[in-house]
Amino acid sequence: MKFFHISHTDLDGYGCQLITKEYFKEGFFYNANYGVEVKLSIKKVLEQILEYKEEEIFILISDLNLTFQESKDLDKDVNNLINNGFKIKLQLLDHHISGKKSSETFSWYYLDDKRCATKIVYDYIFEEYEGFDRNTSDWLKPLVDAINAVDIWLEHEVKNFEFGKVLMSMITKVREINNILFADLNRDFRCYLLKEGSKYLDLVDGYIKLDNDVHFIKKDFLKLSDKDDTLDNLSATYLVKTLVDVKDDLTVTYKGHKGLLTYCLGSISIPANAFLRANPEYDFFIDVNKKGNASFRADGKVDVALLASKLANGGGHVNASGGKFDDFKEVIDYCEVRTYIQNKLDKI
Numbered sequence: 001m002k003f004f005h006i007s008h009t010d011l012d013g014y015g016c017q018l019i020t021k022e023y024f025k026e027g028f029f030y031n032a033n034y035g036v037e038v039k040l041s042i043k044k045v046l047e048q049i050l051e052y053k054e055e056e057i058f059i060l061i062s063d064l065n066l067t068f069q070e071s072k073d074l075d076k077d078v079n080n081l082i083n084n085g086f087k088i089k090l091q092l093l094d095h096h097i098s099g100k101k102s103s104e105t106f107s108w109y110y111l112d113d114k115r116c117a118t119k120i121v122y123d124y125i126f127e128e129y130e131g132f133d134r135n136t137s138d139w140l141k142p143l144v145d146a147i148n149a150v151d152i153w154l155e156h157e158v159k160n161f162e163f164g165k166v167l168m169s170m171i172t173k174v175r176e177i178n179n180i181l182f183a184d185l186n187r188d189f190r191c192y193l194l195k196e197g198s199k200y201l202d203l204v205d206g207y208i209k210l211d212n213d214v215h216f217i218k219k220d221f222l223k224l225s226d227k228d229d230t231l232d233n234l235s236a237t238y239l240v241k242t243l244v245d246v247k248d249d250l251t252v253t254y255k256g257h258k259g260l261l262t263y264c265l266g267s268i269s270i271p272a273n274a275f276l277r278a279n280p281e282y283d284f285f286i287d288v289n290k291k292g293n294a295s296f297r298a299d300g301k302v303d304v305a306l307l308a309s310k311l312a313n314g315g316g317h318v319n320a321s322g323g324k325f326d327d328f329k330e331v332i333d334y335c336e337v338r339t340y341i342q343n344k345l346d347k348i
Helices: 011-024 036-052 068-083 097-105 117-128 134-151 158-172 183-198 206-222 231-245 269-278 304-312 334-346
Strands: 002-007 028-031 056-062 087-094 109-111 251-254 257-263 284-288 293-298 320-324
Touching (some): 011 028, 011 117, 011 134, 011 183, 028 036, 028 183, 036 056, 056 117, 068 097, 087 117, 117 134, 158 206, 231 269, 257 334, 293 304, 304 320, 304 334
Parallel strands (some): 002 056, 087 109
């Protein structure tokens, strides 16, 4: 079976995916906020499953309430695929009351506003599948209860509520690994934090101890050696190493010069300069965000002020400039961004 899971971008959304990762082990995972991200994620999944016509497919959407039109479109698209021989199971598990009309119309749309999505998904695994073994349930269920307490705001459950608040803050403040360029790694990082956080559930004042230790838990994940450093430096080193691992997939060219293109990386001065120093075969670095704003960096081999001017009506310094692509449209697929930028570079 090929498993596809789209979930929200908050604690509850990642809690759902922690559960499915523990049960299904492998799959294709996406996170989306409301609006265009949901539509683009669904579009991506529907395109991706075309490769698996001979296999059983399970599409799960959690902690996201679709508009009635989005639900109607998805139902139509999935049924068209089924009528063309695809074996697809579609299930949405959510708790937002704004999805009531969809839940009353489509059998695959399950709504329960008394439980958070993480708890709904956890219970669903037991109701529809074999559930978890005792060892997994022993740490996972208390974590689910803490997420449930804070997500639907059960202040009377003092221990779980306070612990859930720390979990929510911990997941919200993940900045160390880019969630667009390295979505899978970012998701693994968040799941790691949640699993490590579960170890504090049985401790006296565990939520306080976890709040104190989040900094060190993050550092343990990001360390590439036994050598300690500041969290910022560990993050920068980890990022550069990650960029190097995939640099061939992020490469663009301009008049014989090689450049690295990132999407929504943000604050690129330190990582861009570190990457260029560590990879002398690259002459420039470009980062583009969802709105088409671009940052350019170089290390003396390309005048990025001139490049930004020609490419994106921008300018700045020889080694640090910026600009904006007015015709850029937000996407979730990096390959589309690279094609867009490379086409621009080929024309100047």
